Amino acid sequence: MIELIKKVVDKLLIANSVVVFTGAGVSAESGIPTFRDKDGLWQKLKPEELANFNAFLRNPDLVTEWYSHRRKIMHEVKPNSGHYAIAELEKYFERFAVITQNIDNLHRRAGSKNLFELHGNIERNYCIKCKKQYDLGDIYPDKAIYCECGGLIRPDVVWFGEMLPEDQFEGAVKAAKTCDVCFSVGTSAVVFPAAYIPIYAKQSGAFLVEINQNQTDLSQMADVVLQGKSGEILPIIVEEFKKRKNQELKRN
Numbered sequence: 098m099i100e101l102i103k104k105v106v107d108k109l110l111i112a113n114s115v116v117v118f119t120g121a122g123v124s125a126e127s128g129i130p131t132f133r134d135k136d137g138l139w140q141k142l143k144p145e146e147l148a149n150f151n152a153f154l155r156n157p158d159l160v161t162e163w164y165s166h167r168r169k170i171m172h173e174v175k176p177n178s179g180h181y182a183i184a185e186l187e188k189y190f191e192r193f194a195v196i197t198q199n200i201d202n203l204h205r206r207a208g209s210k211n212l213f214e215l216h217g218n219i220e221r222n223y224c225i226k227c228k229k230q231y232d233l234g235d236i237y238p239d240k241a242i243y244c245e246c247g248g249l250i251r252p253d254v255v256w257f258g259e260m261l262p263e264d265q266f267e268g269a270v271k272a273a274k275t276c277d278v279c280f281s282v283g284t285s286a287v288v289f290p291a292a293y294i295p296i297y298a299k300q301s302g303a304f305l306v307e308i309n310q311n312q313t314d315l316s317q318m319a320d321v322v323l324q325g326k327s328g329e330i331l332p333i334i335v336e337e338f339k340k341r342k343n344q345e346l347k348r349n
């Protein structure tokens with residue numbers, strides 16, 4: 098493993114631009130369940146009953162309660178060493194982007210600055226009629242809530258069948274197509290169009306590094322596969338990178 102990490106660090110030391118593409122696995126060590134693992138959310142619940150617009154219209158009380166429950170969990174947990182390592186690495190690059198499928202806000206809480214949130218953010222809500230934005234803070238409604246205009250208030254997350262926020266996806270694609278090193282961390286990389294990000298990076302010539310506990314559809318395409326927990330592997334990469342960077346600075 099350490100030899101592979103050194104190979105990744107070699108690439109980082111000559112990189113101008115870095116992309117870190119993340120999925121639910123990066124937050125697993127914070128205590129947030131993933132979607133498709135053995136104990137994942139979609140093993141217990143059907144996405145089509147909760148994570149789509151028609152389900153919301155059919156049963157706004159249930160969907161509102163479900164997102165309140167998830168937001169409460171996300172408030173109670175903390176970013177883990179993987180999130181912090183990513184935020185630390187950003188400080189060394191002028192062009193660095195975190196492109197996440199997660200809605201949990203943990204990258205921002207860990208200090209990541211240049212962030213593209215492809216599937217929205219559970220902290221934001223808006224009225225489906227007049228689009229007014231709502232920040233519910235520490236209020237966790239257990240049934241549907243309504244805007245002053247009478248419209249239903251929904252979480253600002255992407256549901257199945259919905260388009261990704263255009264500005265976020267366009268910015269992410271641009272970063273992916275121009276990066277030198279791309280990490281794909283804790284994602285099964287099966288939900289498109291988000292899963293195009295590491296593919297675009299690789300097709301545009303980037304060095305692709307996968308960090309995952311398991312093999313994925315992307316593993317074959319990756320230049321280096323680091324199998325294990327992102328909260329353990331990412332801090333080692335960043336420490337090794339900082340050590341080598343300091344040695345370089347001393348030499349020059």
Ligand code: OAD
Binds near residue numbers: 133216285308
């Ligand atoms: P998945 O649940 O599909 O995949 C999680 C991945 O993380 C798996 O490949 C695991 O092997 C890996 N993993 C788990 N724990 C890990 C750890 N500690 N370190 C490293 N890897 C770990 O989640 P996503 O790929 O994020 O979309 O799913 C993508 C999208 O599907 C989500 O954004 C969501 C979901 O349906 C929407 O809701 C629109």
